[in-house]
Every structure is written in structure tokens, then in C-alpha cells.
Amino acid sequence: xxxxDTEVQFVKGVGPRRSVLLTSRGVRTVGDLLLRIPRAxxxxxxFVSLNALQPGHEAAVHARIYTSRAIQTxxxxxxxxxxxxxxxxxxxxxxxxxxxxxxxxxxxxxxxVQQFDTIRGFFVGRSIVWSKDGKAVFYAAHDSNSxxxxxxxxxxxxxxxKITNYTSGEIFHFDFSPDNSELALVRxxxxxxxxLMKGFKQ
Numbered sequence: 207x208x209x210x211d212t213e214v215q216f217v218k219g220v221g222p223r224r225s226v227l228l229t230s231r232g233v234r235t236v237g238d239l240l241l242r243i244p245r246a247x248x249x250x251x252x253f254v255s256l257n258a259l260q261p262g263h264e265a266a267v268h269a270r271i272y273t274s275r276a277i278q279t280x281x282x283x284x285x286x287x288x289x290x291x292x293x294x295x296x297x298x299x300x301x302x303x304x305x306x307x308x309x310x311x312x313x314x315x316x317x318x319v320q321q322f323d324t325i326r327g328f329f330v331g332r333s334i335v336w337s338k339d340g341k342a343v344f345y346a347a348h349d350s351n352s353x354x355x356x357x358x359x360x361x362x363x364x365x366x367x368k369i370t371n372y373t374s375g376e377i378f379h380f381d382f383s384p385d386n387s388e389l390a391l392v393r394x395x396x397x398x399x400x401x402l403m404k405g406f407k408q
Contacts, residue, residue: 210237255294277384295319297334297343306330308343308359322359325366333379338386344369346377352395356380 208217214233215225233239246264254265293313300309310320324330324347331346331354341361348354354377359366372393379392
């Protein structure tokens with residue numbers, strides 16, 4: 207029978223190894239374990255959708271791992287980058303009568319839940335990149351001189367904002383670092399030459 211002064215290692219499921227960790231945190235006996243107040247309580251019977259998460263708030267989510275990778279850095283050690291989805295929504299371009307819009311659709315039924323205009327007079331690229339917090343989407347748009355820049359469209363309805371200020375070159379592809387602090391792009395241009403071919407024989 208366990209007593210309040212019984213060493214914690216004798217509690218079923220603890221054992222010697224885990225008791226070392228608990229002892230280092232001030233839990234040596236069953237009494238210490240019973241009086242240990244949890245740092246926080248999380249109700250895992252209620253899940254929050256990914257598009258409803260708030261920065262700095264803890265929440266339980268039910269999601270599927272889409273991709274995962276381990277990134278080795280020079281100063282911060284290894285970072286596990288995991289992209290998850292709960293199947294709530296997806297984004298794509300829609301072009302009607304020459305006008306391109308961004309549509310946010312529900313993955314459950316395919317219905318449009320939000321719609322945004324793209325920059326008028328610009329040629330819009332093919333890729334849409336979601337922000338890591340799910341509160342905005344990014345896309346590349348090129349002006350009449352084929353100069354490309356990245357635009358951010360907030361999902362709260364605010365106007366789009368240009369986040370790069372290039373004065374030349376097209377943007378073929380772009381993406382963000384796992385923490386959204388850095389932007390990687392493939393940029394360049396096209397050169398065309400006319401070739402005269404003659405001497406054909408019938």
C-alpha cells in the first residue's frame with residue numbers, strides 16, 4: 207500500500223528512471239506528487255480549428271501532418287518543421303471575364319467562404335502561399351513591364367500590401383522560412399532573339 211511518504215518510484219508507471227526526473231523537480235514522495243499543482247490545464251475534449259487559433263494562446267487541435275522535416279541550423283540546433291492541416295479551407299485563383307480573384311473555399315463542401323480581389327492591372331502568378339498563422343495569403347504579381355513583387359492579402363478583409371519593392375525582374379517562385387522571418391525567391395527575366403533562316407529548298 208502506498209503512503210504519503212512512499213518514494214515516487216514505487217507508483218505504478220513511474221519506476222526508477224522517471225523518478226530521477228521527478229526528484230530533480232522536487233517530487234520525491236507520493237505526497238509531493240499529490241500536492242504538485244499542474245502548470246496549466248488543457249481541455250482536450252474541445253478542439254479548435256487551425257484558422258481560429260490566436261497567437262500566444264494554447265489550444266488543442268485535431269489535425270493531420272501534411273509534411274515534416276528536420277532542419278539543422280548553425281546557431282539554433284535542430285528545428286522540426288511540421289505542416290499540419292485540419293481540412294478547414296484551401297485557397298486558389300479564379301479568373302472570370304479577365305479578372306483574377308482569390309477564393310478561400312471550405313474543404314468540407316467546396317463552398318466559397320471568402321473572396322478577395324487581386325491587384326488590378328497586374329499579371330498574377332500561379333502560386334498562393336499561406337502565412338504560418340493562417341491569417342493571410344501571399345502571391346506574386348507582375349506589372350506591365352514584367353516587374354514582379356510579392357503581395358500579402360490579409361484574411362480579415364484589409365487591403366493587400368506589397369512586401370517587396372523590386373524594380374526589375376520577374377518572380378518565378380517564392381516561399382518563406384519555417385518562422386516566416388525570411389523569404390526565398392527565384393527571380394530573373396527572359397531574353398528573346400530573332401533568327402533569320404533562309405536557303406530552304408522545295
